[in-house]
Amino acid sequence: MIKPLSDWLDSRTGYRQLVHEALYEPIPGGARWRYVWGSTLTFIFAVQLITGVFLWSAYSPSTLTAWESVYFIQYEMAFGWLVRGIHHYAAQAMVVLLGLHFLQVVIDGAYRAPREVNFWLGLILLKIVLGLALTGYLLPWDQKGYYATQVATNIAGVTPLIGPYLQQLAQGGTTYGHLTLTRFFALHAGILPGLLIAFLALHLYVFRRHGITVPAQAQGQPIAPFWPDQVLKDAIACLAVFGTILYFTWTRGAELAGPADPSEAFSSPRPEWYFLFLFRFLKFEWVDRLGLEFGAIYVPGAVFVIIALMPIVGRWKLGHRFNVAFTIGLLAGAGYLTGLAIIEDRHDADLQAAMREAHRDGQRAVQLAREFGIPAQGILSLLKEDPFTQGPRLFARKCASCHRYQGHDGTGRPVLKTELVEHRKVTREEPATAADLGQFGTREWVRKVLVDYHEVFAPLGNARAKQADGTEVAVGERFLNGDMANWSKENRAVLTDPANAESLKALVEFLVQQSGRSDEGPIDAALAAQGLDIFQNGQLAAGSLTSACTDCHTLRLAGQEAEISSNPGAGVPTLTGYGGREWLLRFLEDPGHDDFYGSNNQMPAFAESMTPHERRLLVDWMTGHYFRPEQPAAH
Amino acid sequence: MTNPPADRAPELPARRNFLIQAVTFVLSSLLALAPLVAGLAFFADPLLRRRSTMRGATADGYLPVAKVGDLPDDGTPVRFSLQADKVDAWNLFRSQTVGTVYLRKIAGQVLAFNDVCPHLGCKIDYKPAEGAFFCPCHASRFNLDGERQNDIPPRDMDRLEWREEDGVVWVKYVNYQRGKAEKVPV
Numbered sequence: 001m002i003k004p005l006s007d008w009l010d011s012r013t014g015y016r017q018l019v020h021e022a023l024y025e026p027i028p029g030g031a032r033w034r035y036v037w038g039s040t041l042t043f044i045f046a047v048q049l050i051t052g053v054f055l056w057s058a059y060s061p062s063t064l065t066a067w068e069s070v071y072f073i074q075y076e077m078a079f080g081w082l083v084r085g086i087h088h089y090a091a092q093a094m095v096v097l098l099g100l101h102f103l104q105v106v107i108d109g110a111y112r113a114p115r116e117v118n119f120w121l122g123l124i125l126l127k128i129v130l131g132l133a134l135t136g137y138l139l140p141w142d143q144k145g146y147y148a149t150q151v152a153t154n155i156a157g158v159t160p161l162i163g164p165y166l167q168q169l170a171q172g173g174t175t176y177g178h179l180t181l182t183r184f185f186a187l188h189a190g191i192l193p194g195l196l197i198a199f200l201a202l203h204l205y206v207f208r209r210h211g212i213t214v215p216a217q218a219q220g221q222p223i224a225p226f227w228p229d230q231v232l233k234d235a236i237a238c239l240a241v242f243g244t245i246l247y248f249t250w251t252r253g254a255e256l257a258g259p260a261d262p263s264e265a266f267s268s269p270r271p272e273w274y275f276l277f278l279f280r281f282l283k284f285e286w287v288d289r290l291g292l293e294f295g296a297i298y299v300p301g302a303v304f305v306i307i308a309l310m311p312i313v314g315r316w317k318l319g320h321r322f323n324v325a326f327t328i329g330l331l332a333g334a335g336y337l338t339g340l341a342i343i344e345d346r347h348d349a350d351l352q353a354a355m356r357e358a359h360r361d362g363q364r365a366v367q368l369a370r371e372f373g374i375p376a377q378g379i380l381s382l383l384k385e386d387p388f389t390q391g392p393r394l395f396a397r398k399c400a401s402c403h404r405y406q407g408h409d410g411t412g413r414p415v416l417k418t419e420l421v422e423h424r425k426v427t428r429e430e431p432a433t434a435a436d437l438g439q440f441g442t443r444e445w446v447r448k449v450l451v452d453y454h455e456v457f458a459p460l461g462n463a464r465a466k467q468a469d470g471t472e473v474a475v476g477e478r479f480l481n482g483d484m485a486n487w488s489k490e491n492r493a494v495l496t497d498p499a500n501a502e503s504l505k506a507l508v509e510f511l512v513q514q515s516g517r518s519d520e521g522p523i524d525a526a527l528a529a530q531g532l533d534i535f536q537n538g539q540l541a542a543g544s545l546t547s548a549c550t551d552c553h554t555l556r557l558a559g560q561e562a563e564i565s566s567n568p569g570a571g572v573p574t575l576t577g578y579g580g581r582e583w584l585l586r587f588l589e590d591p592g593h594d595d596f597y598g599s600n601n602q603m604p605a606f607a608e609s610m611t612p613h614e615r616r617l618l619v620d621w622m623t624g625h626y627f628r629p630e631q632p633a634a635h
Numbered sequence: 636m637t638n639p640p641a642d643r644a645p646e647l648p649a650r651r652n653f654l655i656q657a658v659t660f661v662l663s664s665l666l667a668l669a670p671l672v673a674g675l676a677f678f679a680d681p682l683l684r685r686r687s688t689m690r691g692a693t694a695d696g697y698l699p700v701a702k703v704g705d706l707p708d709d710g711t712p713v714r715f716s717l718q719a720d721k722v723d724a725w726n727l728f729r730s731q732t733v734g735t736v737y738l739r740k741i742a743g744q745v746l747a748f749n750d751v752c753p754h755l756g757c758k759i760d761y762k763p764a765e766g767a768f769f770c771p772c773h774a775s776r777f778n779l780d781g782e783r784q785n786d787i788p789p790r791d792m793d794r795l796e797w798r799e800e801d802g803v804v805w806v807k808y809v810n811y812q813r814g815k816a817e818k819v820p821v
Contacts, residue, residue, distance in 0.1 A: 043666065046667075046670075047670045050670040050671055050674050051670050051673070051674055053674070054674035054675075054677050054678055057678060058677075058680075065725075068725040068726070069724070069725060071725060072724055072725040076684075076725070077677060077680040077684070078676060078677060078679065078680040078683040078684050079673060079676045079677040079680075080677055080680070082673050082676075082677070083673050083674055083677045086670060086673060227656075227659075228652075228655045228656045228659040228660075229655065231659050231663065232655060232658065232659040232662070235659055235662040235663045235666060236662070238666050239662065239666060242666060242669065369725060372727065373690070373720070373722060373725075373726065373727020374725050374726050374727060375726070375727065375728070375729070376726060376728055
């Protein structure tokens with residue numbers, strides 16, 4: 001039954017000869033592991049074609065939908081993480097395998113006559129694959145890809161003569177936008193794969209025409225066909241590569257950083273790791289002094305010309321040795337620069353903070369997208385309205401010149417200052433001149449303000465104010481030696497007496513209750529009621545306070561009309577709603593109001609220098625008033 | 636081993652040769668299939684994951700449509716649009732028209748119809764002059780109770796469940812598969 005059918009098909013198509021030619025390619029000396037690289041590359045390319053077409057079925061190239069559709073693929077669609085993960089890591093595997101294939105060809109001298117043309121075809125394929133890697137990195141439209149690709153298109157822009165035209169053609173205009181994505185997508189999913197298929201077909205055709213390059217020791221050995229021994233070795237190698245790809249897909253997954261935001265600087269963008277050597281090369285000061293064209297175009301161009309000339313140089317024995325040495329030197333140099341870049345980046349606190357921020361934004365964007373759905377204006381509009389995302393940035397811009405947040409500027413970066421010391425630039429951490437607000441309004445904060453006021457506000461000791469005559473004067477004293485500091489010192493012993501542990505807890509509970517914050521967990525109402533008594537009469541379980549809180553502070557309980565105590569003088573902060581949104585908003589607008597620090601105040605009022613919207617985002621973040629998912633996002 | 640002719644494979648024991656061929660064939664096939672299977676599973680997402688197409692309906696699927704007072708007392712059908720948040724893959728569009736329905740009031744009772752033709756999904760028109768529903772695509776015709784008047788539609792117009800709360804009519808908005816005699820939700 002099968003035989004007549006296959007006879008019929010063969011007489012119409014001649015497929016048997018095709019299969020025979022494909023499988024029974026003669027290999028002198030038989031199967032060898034060193035022959036597997038070309039096959040693994042072809043296999044990975046097939047993997048990329050297949051996974052790429054499926055990703056295409058869900059990807060939407062525009063600035064309002066690119067990140068959004070990739071998010072949907074990665075986090076919502078069935079097996080999206082798997083297909084995207086394979087595509088992501090296979091792309092990197094392809095670059096590695098290209099390097100190995102190239103190394104193999106040069107070491108074996110496989111570029112020599114009559115295989116020169118095939119070597120050049122291989123170089124064209126290398127360029128196409130790098131083009132695919134570059135264009136693919138932009139498509140998710142996240143901060144990392146967006147800013148890294150900007151560098152690449154700007155390099156294209158410094159090409160002599162045609163640069164600006166080239167850049168505008170690639171970008172679809174003078175800036176990045178919808179058309180950049182549609183063009184990169186057309187290149188990535190249409191033009192470049194089409195070219196790759198065409199040149200791969202030529203490459204394989206010419207390869208088969210001349211046959212495999214056999215090492216000297218295999219010359220004259222018996223000939224074995226490609227099938228099955230070499231196919232088995234190739235398959236095992238492909239399995240190893242594919243297994244590695246799956247391993248990374250499973251354990252790490254393809255990252256999706258925060259969405260591209262042209263208005264939000266992303267410090268220190270980095271290309272994918274396989275372009276890091278070029279990136280690091282451009283960072284050398286001597287390279288920079290010679291001009292971007294030199295480092296980014298002339299040097300790589302010259303290297304490429306030397307590589308392209310290898311078949312000709314390699315005609316002489318010494319020339320071949322030069323080629324091998326040049327290739328190994330090139331790979332070693334690239335390896336060294338890559339290592340250097342990685343090590344430097346690891347020690348670059350700013351870069352690490354930017355990476356963490358991009359990662360954090362990515363996670364947060366996914367949480368918001370899942371909870372609220374993405375509006376027509378895109379994911380950025382959700383992030384722009386999110387206190388958890390914007391609060392730290394506002395803190396860094398508006399507050400961190402004096403305050404700190406758990407020791408940093410809110411976004412995880414240290415606050416640095418560069419000074420000239422003996423004609424040398426020295427960068428050091430700038431001391432804070434106001435309290436660290438990382439725990440503001442929490443139980444821990446309230447407890448510390450009560451028993452360690454002096455320590456909490458110690459940075460005020462660094463604060464200086466310029467006077468009219470230009471001299472500087474310390475201004476922290478009025479707080480550090482003020483009434484509250486003295487009260488805290490006087491009562492520290494009695495408050496931290498183990499017999500009063502419950503009393504202190506009660507007083508803290510009562511004060512935290514005033515904020516109405518939801519992120520401090522449920523309030524123990526009975527405990528807080530005890531705290532109210534202590535607040536009013538200063539009576540602890542063992543002993544009593546030198547003065548009750550109500551002797552100085554104003555407080556009105558939530559939902560009540562009358563104040564339980566009234567401020568006898570201006571400049572003592574009211575504790576009505578202390579630490580909550582409303583309190584902090586009012587404080588931020590005018591900390592010198594009589595309800596707050598009055599004439600003692602040293603903090604600028606932000607009624608003018610921040611918009612109401614910014615103030616709300618900042619305060620909502622500091623008081624924990626933002627959406628929290630029940631479970632963090634995972635792939 | 637003696638040197639075999641140069642154009643022939645070295646002779647292997649037949650069984651080992653078969654084993655290698657079988658292993659190679661299976662391994663190669665698996666490798667070729669792996670990305671394809673992953674891709675097809677991904678492509679099957681619409682069958683594997685059901686996602687709601689709107690947000691904003693009550694837990695049992697009802698949406699407010701109109702005030703009872705807005706319905707004519709003589710039983711004339713009126714078309715209303717339903718407002719809800721529309722979910723489209725990753726997007727959520729606030730307050731969109733997610734569908735349209737006909738309401739009729741007869742003796743204090745309400746008849747609610749999905750206005751999509753059960754034949755092939757066009758929007759059914761109400762023809763006041765003929766006192767009937769009529770589909771402009773393939774001439775399906777229904778009387779005002781939604782009963783089909785010719786053989787073109789496979790079933791009557793799709794009735795929707797409704798309830799009244801504080802003078803407002805709520806409808807459980809469901810779309811049904813077209814072209815079938817039975818009502819099967821999409």
